[in-house]
Amino acid sequence: MKKQMKDSTFDKSIIAKTYIKYAIIIGVLFAIYGIALFLIQRGILDSYTLRVIKTAGIFMIAAFGLNLILGYTGQLTMGHAAFMSIGAYGSAIMTQKFNAPYGVSLLVGILAAAVLAAAIGYPILRLKGDYLAICTLGFGEIVKVVIQNIDYVGGARGMTSIPVKTSLMTIFFCVALCFAIIKNLIHSSKGRAIMSVREDDIAAEAMGINPTKYKMISFVLGSAMAGLAGGLYAHFNTFIDPVTFNYAKSFDFITYVVLGGMGSVSGTVVGTSILVFLPESLRGLSEVFKENRMLIYAIMLVALMIFRPNGILGTKEITVKGIVNFFKKLFTKGNHKGDKTAKAGE
Numbered sequence: 154m155k156k157q158m159k160d161s162t163f164d165k166s167i168i169a170k171t172y173i174k175y176a177i178i179i180g181v182l183f184a185i186y187g188i189a190l191f192l193i194q195r196g197i198l199d200s201y202t203l204r205v206i207k208t209a210g211i212f213m214i215a216a217f218g219l220n221l222i223l224g225y226t227g228q229l230t231m232g233h234a235a236f237m238s239i240g241a242y243g244s245a246i247m248t249q250k251f252n253a254p255y256g257v258s259l260l261v262g263i264l265a266a267a268v269l270a271a272a273i274g275y276p277i278l279r280l281k282g283d284y285l286a287i288c289t290l291g292f293g294e295i296v297k298v299v300i301q302n303i304d305y306v307g308g309a310r311g312m313t314s315i316p317v318k319t320s321l322m323t324i325f326f327c328v329a330l331c332f333a334i335i336k337n338l339i340h341s342s343k344g345r346a347i348m349s350v351r352e353d354d355i356a357a358e359a360m361g362i363n364p365t366k367y368k369m370i371s372f373v374l375g376s377a378m379a380g381l382a383g384g385l386y387a388h389f390n391t392f393i394d395p396v397t398f399n400y401a402k403s404f405d406f407i408t409y410v411v412l413g414g415m416g417s418v419s420g421t422v423v424g425t426s427i428l429v430f431l432p433e434s435l436r437g438l439s440e441v442f443k444e445n446r447m448l449i450y451a452i453m454l455v456a457l458m459i460f461r462p463n464g465i466l467g468t469k470e471i472t473v474k475g476i477v478n479f480f481k482k483l484f485t486k487g488n489h490k491g492d493k494t495a496k497a498g499e
Contacts, residue, residue, distance in 0.1 A: 186325050193321075203321065209429040210324040211385045216409040216421045217331045218378030223407065224415035225339060226371040227351030228278065229286045232293030233379055233406050236266040238398035239296065240380025241387040242306055245315045248388065255318040259384040266380025270373045278368045293400055300395045311394025312387075319389035327385060331378050335418050338374075347371055348416075412457060414464030419471035424464065428454075 189206075192198040198206075219233045244262035247253040253261070277288045301309045338344045347367045349357040354364040387393050405428070413424025432450050457465070469475075 182325075182329055186322070189321065189325075205430060205433050207319070207321060207324055207389055209426055210321075210328050211319075211382050211389065212406070212409065212429060213328055213422060213425045214324075214331050214385070215379045215382035216406050216413075216425050217328075217335055217418065218375035218382075219406045220375075220410045220413075220415065220418065220421045221335055221338075221371050221378075222375040223410055224417070224421075225335075225344070225351060226347050226368055228368060228372065229282065230289040230372075231286050231400065231403050231407070232289035232291075232296070233376075234398040234400070234402035235293035235296040236270060236376040236379035237383035237386070237402070238300065238393075238395065239266045239269055240383030241393045241398070242300065242312070242383075243380070244384035245312050245387040245393060246306065248316055248318070249312065249314070255388065258318075258388075259381060262384035262387075263377050263380045266383070267373050267377040270376030271369070274369050274372045274376075275365070278365060278372060290400060290403075293398075293403055297395045297399055307394070309395065311392060311397075313392050315387050315391045315393070317388060317391055319385045324385060324389075327381060331381070332418055332422075334374075339418075343367065343370065351416075408454075412454070412464055414466040414468060416468040417464065417466045417470055419469070420464050420466035423466060423471075427465075 189198070193203060215233065215237050218236075219230070222228050222230055222233075240262035242262075243265035244258040247258035247261045248255065273292060277285060277292070280288055300306060306312055339348070346357070346362045347370065349360070349362055350364045350367050358364055383398075409425040409428055410421055411424070412420075412428060413422070414420030431453065435449060461467075
């Protein structure tokens with residue numbers, strides 16, 4: 154009886170700690186959003202800075218999806234931008250041609266990307282390494298060429314005059330939602346199965362895990378997130394064309410994930426933010442820096458990868474507990490230095 158009471162008390166304490174952690178995270182998110190709104194209303198954030206922030210948020214969602222496929226499942230895909238284009242065109246068609254509500258248009262874009270990922274995922278996910286990378290790269294080029302030859306969506310000219318529907322609040326909510334989905338998935342039994350496939354799919358299969366099934370789950374979910382990012386981008390930029398979603402954009406997403414740290418959702422946030430804001434911040438420097446800003450950007454990127462080959466965060470996550478411990482250590486070091494200085498003075 155006493156053991157049962159202890160177990161129930163232990164379970165309640167764990168549940169209480171979990172709820173407190175989620176409440177703190179939600180509070181921090183609302184605080185960040187409130188600060189952003191305050192800065193916009195005060196005119197501290199101009200329209201250009203706000204546009205860069207929105208762009209970073211949209212690309213962050215696509216990078217989350219790629220991190221699930223590449224970082225957590227270990228599948229190197231080079232056609233991630235193709236699914237973003239499917240989501241962008243699918244949602245733009247629904248809004249512009251059929252006058253569908255914004256939410257419905259986004260949902261159609263997500264479903265279109267997920268269905269296409271499921272259709273091609275089953276055969277190509279049996280490939281590994283370079284073969285999978287080349288196959289997905291070819292798929293991305295096929296999607297681009299097909300869209301270029303469809304006059305209904307503007308062909309190579311692209312689609313114009315797409316209604317502006319994407320707000321900062323929408324992007325913020327979608328980033329938080331995708332972040333929560335991946336975090337909860339990775340800490341579930343399915344998430345552990347996905348990571349076991351990354352480590353050794355043969356050993357995982359020997360333990361009764363179906364590698365193809367879990368590769369499909371991550372591939373479809375990651376592609377759906379790319380589709381969501383595409384829908385948001387189409388209704389933010391008001392213009393889309395096939396060249397916007399070429400292989401170079403897929404490489405950009407890979408860079409975001411690798412720089413931040415493969416297998417770290419917080420790393421994806423950091424990596425995307427740095428690589429979106431860094432080139433834009435170099436615009437405000439002198440003319441010499443302006444002309445060579447992309448060269449400086451490349452040198453800084455290479456230097457980061459030399460000194461941090463596993464990415465900025467590696468596989469670590471930024472947590473409330475980690476932040477508290479960091480500040481505790483910082484203040485402890487400061488106090489120790491103060492004590493030493495005082496003793497030296499004596």
